[in-house]
Amino acid sequence: MARQMSGAKMVVQALRDQGVDTVFGYPGGAVLPIYDEIFQQNDIRHILVRHEQAAVHAAEGYARSTGKPGVALVTSGPGATNAVTGLTDALMDSIPLIVLSGQVPTFMIGTDGFQEADTVGITRPCTKHNWLVQDTEDLPRLLHAAFHVATSGRPGPVLVDIPKDVQFATGTYTPKPKASEFRYQPPVKGDMEEITELVAALETAKKPVFYTGGGVINSGPAASQLLRELVEATGAPITSTLMGLGAYPASGDKWLGMLGMHGLYEANMAMHDCDLMICVGARFDDRITGRTDAFSPHSVKAHIDIDPSSINKIIHVDFPIVGDVAHVLEDLLRVWKARGRKMDREALAKWWQRIEGWKTKNCLAYRNSETIIKPQYALERLEALTKGMDRYITTEVGQHQMWAAQFLHFDDPNRWMTSGGLGTMGYGFPASVGVQQAHPGALVINVAGEASWLMNMQEMGTAMQYGLPVKQFILNNERLGMVRQWQQLLHGERYSSSWSESLPDFVKLAEAFGAKGIQCSDPADLDDAIMEMINYDGPVIFDCLVEKHENCFPMIPSGKAHNEMLLGDASTEGAIQAGGAVLV
Amino acid sequence: MNALKLKKGSTSHSAYNLRPTFSDTIEQHTLAVVVDNEAGVLARVIGLFSGRGYNIESLTVAEVDHTGKRSRITIVTRGTPQVIEQIKAQLGRIVPVHQVNDLTVEGPTVERELALIKVAGDGDKRVEALRLADIFRAKVVDSTLSSFTFELTGTPDKIDAFAELMRPLGLAELARTGVAALSRGEG
Numbered sequence: 001m002a003r004q005m006s007g008a009k010m011v012v013q014a015l016r017d018q019g020v021d022t023v024f025g026y027p028g029g030a031v032l033p034i035y036d037e038i039f040q041q042n043d044i045r046h047i048l049v050r051h052e053q054a055a056v057h058a059a060e061g062y063a064r065s066t067g068k069p070g071v072a073l074v075t076s077g078p079g080a081t082n083a084v085t086g087l088t089d090a091l092m093d094s095i096p097l098i099v100l101s102g103q104v105p106t107f108m109i110g111t112d113g114f115q116e117a118d119t120v121g122i123t124r125p126c127t128k129h130n131w132l133v134q135d136t137e138d139l140p141r142l143l144h145a146a147f148h149v150a151t152s153g154r155p156g157p158v159l160v161d162i163p164k165d166v167q168f169a170t171g172t173y174t175p176k177p178k179a180s181e182f183r184y185q186p187p188v189k190g191d192m193e194e195i196t197e198l199v200a201a202l203e204t205a206k207k208p209v210f211y212t213g214g215g216v217i218n219s220g221p222a223a224s225q226l227l228r229e230l231v232e233a234t235g236a237p238i239t240s241t242l243m244g245l246g247a248y249p250a251s252g253d254k255w256l257g258m259l260g261m262h263g264l265y266e267a268n269m270a271m272h273d274c275d276l277m278i279c280v281g282a283r284f285d286d287r288i289t290g291r292t293d294a295f296s297p298h299s300v301k302a303h304i305d306i307d308p309s310s311i312n313k314i315i316h317v318d319f320p321i322v323g324d325v326a327h328v329l330e331d332l333l334r335v336w337k338a339r340g341r342k343m344d345r346e347a348l349a350k351w352w353q354r355i356e357g358w359k360t361k362n363c364l365a366y367r368n369s370e371t372i373i374k375p376q377y378a379l380e381r382l383e384a385l386t387k388g389m390d391r392y393i394t395t396e397v398g399q400h401q402m403w404a405a406q407f408l409h410f411d412d413p414n415r416w417m418t419s420g421g422l423g424t425m426g427y428g429f430p431a432s433v434g435v436q437q438a439h440p441g442a443l444v445i446n447v448a449g450e451a452s453w454l455m456n457m458q459e460m461g462t463a464m465q466y467g468l469p470v471k472q473f474i475l476n477n478e479r480l481g482m483v484r485q486w487q488q489l490l491h492g493e494r495y496s497s498s499w500s501e502s503l504p505d506f507v508k509l510a511e512a513f514g515a516k517g518i519q520c521s522d523p524a525d526l527d528d529a530i531m532e533m534i535n536y537d538g539p540v541i542f543d544c545l546v547e548k549h550e551n552c553f554p555m556i557p558s559g560k561a562h563n564e565m566l567l568g569d570a571s572t573e574g575a576i577q578a579g580g581a582v583l584v
Numbered sequence: 585m586n587a588l589k590l591k592k593g594s595t596s597h598s599a600y601n602l603r604p605t606f607s608d609t610i611e612q613h614t615l616a617v618v619v620d621n622e623a624g625v626l627a628r629v630i631g632l633f634s635g636r637g638y639n640i641e642s643l644t645v646a647e648v649d650h651t652g653k654r655s656r657i658t659i660v661t662r663g664t665p666q667v668i669e670q671i672k673a674q675l676g677r678i679v680p681v682h683q684v685n686d687l688t689v690e691g692p693t694v695e696r697e698l699a700l701i702k703v704a705g706d707g708d709k710r711v712e713a714l715r716l717a718d719i720f721r722a723k724v725v726d727s728t729l730s731s732f733t734f735e736l737t738g739t740p741d742k743i744d745a746f747a748e749l750m751r752p753l754g755l756a757e758l759a760r761t762g763v764a765a766l767s768r769g770e771g
Contacts, residue, residue: 120623153677307673308673308677309676312666
């Protein structure tokens with residue numbers, strides 16, 4: 001099967017062999033041979049973005065909504081450095097990506113050539129792995145290895161830096177090897193002894209809780225299915241991180257809602273008071289734990305994670321289980337069934353009673369208004385009006401992101417794309433482009449703040465060019481809302497640079513790109529305006545003018561524990577003390 | 585100590601030998617890391633230490649299998665048990681890393697370092713330097729009328745001790761390789 005071809009042709013051939021149908025990219029001098037090959041074929045669609053950062057975020061959106069790896073193609077130097085934010089974002093959120101970058105020819109490397117950058121050096125800490133290809137003969141092997149590494153074990157971004165002479169030179173193409181032929185084989189099966197011990201703990205637990213994360217979604221649809229089966233069968237409550245929303249349905253009766261800094265009161269209280277915590281594919285992030293020395297002080301903890309370095313990194317656990325979520329849950333469920341499906345039902349019923357008590361706090365309550373659109377209300381209406389639709393949501397980063405996580409409900413995995421670990425403002429719009437490209441008929445909405453949205457607004461061009469009818473639902477408070485909230489809480493209400501000055505007229509901006517612009521400021525008009533957005537066959541910028549000084553609650557102030565949450569109408573004075581102020 | 589009412593020792597039989605991590609004691613560990621000798625692999629390992637704020641006391645690296653293109657990196661590092669476990673887990677997930685062994689935990693080891701020590705001086709000091717070198721079994725590998733260069737192999741402590749003795753005798757330059765280590769016995 002070995003064939004002679006140019007390096008550039010190998011790139012296209014390898015992508016084809018890996019089942020890639022879409023590449024997000026931006027051409028430049030050092031990738032011209034690859035673009036020439038892309039021009040001469042029809043199997044792989046190239047989406048021309050307007051900035052390389054957006055190419056990577058679009059690839060992330062594609063990957064997260066499909067479960068397949070996303071692919072981006074950028075040129076050397078500035079093309080590669082612009083990709084760095086997206087790579088870091090994908091690394092933090094464990095998103096499988098393959099980023100191909102051009103490089104100056106091998107004989108010019110190290111001469112400070114035009115558009116030369118030490119791309120593998122720059123991206124080494126922000127990729128799962130990367131390679132500089134020195135020889136065309138190595139190229140097919142490394143391209144296939146890139147897909148293997150990006151998608152095996154804990155997924156992540158992989159970069160392959162390809163000098164221009166390597167693209168021009170001819171070599172032998174080798175087809176995609178079997179996965180088992182690679183040396184890199186992270187174990188997927190969990191330790192049975194440990195799993196059995198966990199089952200024994202589950203059988204006698206009086207106050208168990210499942211704490212799940214993005215790892216469930218990364219593990220694939222089977223993992224979500226097994227999780228649902230396990231939760232239903234055991235009757236234990238379940239909460240999830242921002243990254244894991246949708247793995248267990250929000251409509252499920254065991255669902256407590258999201259946990260963490262802006263998570264639900266009942267979810268955080270359950271975490272704090274539980275006696276058995278089963279962490280599935282989450283990593284005890286600081287946004288989840290709050291003060292670590294007061295984190296769930298009376299529980300025995302289990303941690304299922306495919307990455308051994310996640311275990312005991314932040315929180316000591318009693319049952320460390322290294323493995324793929326789907327594999328481990330399957331074994332866990334089988335062992336639990338084989339041992340007689342035992343649970344302490346009586347204690348569990350009492351536990352649920354306490355949880356129901358916490359739920360009566362109604363922690364997401366807010367004061368609605370008849371004159372001003374509250375951001376929470378806008379999202380409640382968006383949820384109500386899009387319920388049951390084939391809907392995908394992306395977000396930017398900030399208050400709107402947290403409100404979206406609180407007020408929008410996800411019954412399936414891969415429907416919710418948000419920048420969790422890195423918190424990248426500017427993620428949502430290009431991600432929505434990637435999602436829409438993967439799901440042409442679906443309703444794709446980017447819930448945004450006006451400030452975040454402006455960070456990658458150039459992608460209006462991409463959305464228009466490819467007829468991607470993405471809906472940009474901007475909760476416009478003319479503030480950097482989360483920054484403003486923190487300044488209010490811990491910087492003496494000195495609102496340093498947290499205004500959005502000189503905002504564009506979003507309706508005119510939409511029209512300038514040939515898209516539709518809608519502005520809404522009256523709660524009475526909101527439903528009609530949202531329906532108009534949904535029904536419009538093309539990209540829409542929805543400028544939703546909302547209350548400017550709404551704060552996002554509930555909130556665990558930094559440096560505080562789960563049971564020290566602030567609720568909506570609580571006094572926020574002195575909420576964050578000196579020790580907490582240094583935290584982010 | 586055990587404020588979280590954690591079950592002790594429950595982690596000891598995991599595939600990854602995750603030990604309880606309560607202690608705040610700083611420990612020194614010698615890690616042996618076998619890697620594919622591909623471009624940038626050392627930068628990856630060093631970048632892990634600098635990026636995550638871990639310490640490197642010493643580091644040696646060389647290709648040990650020319651046909652298999654494998655290198656062995658020996659790292660001496662310090663940290664709390666939790667940090668040491670993190671370092672091993674983080675090293676283990678670097679793609680070209682084949683194996684991470686904590687020689688300090690895995691049983692008795694032999695650790696050796698090589699040093700070249702230049703001592704300049706004359707008269708009694710010169711004689712004394714040569715006499716001490718003999719006691720330490722250091723070899724003279726270069727000599728002029730006013731200097732000696734010694735080659736000394738031993739544990740880092742032994743080299744420290746010898747260098748300290750040479751200081752008043754005219755220690756001019758010191759080059760050390762860092763530690764190379766193997767576990768004792770067959771395995």
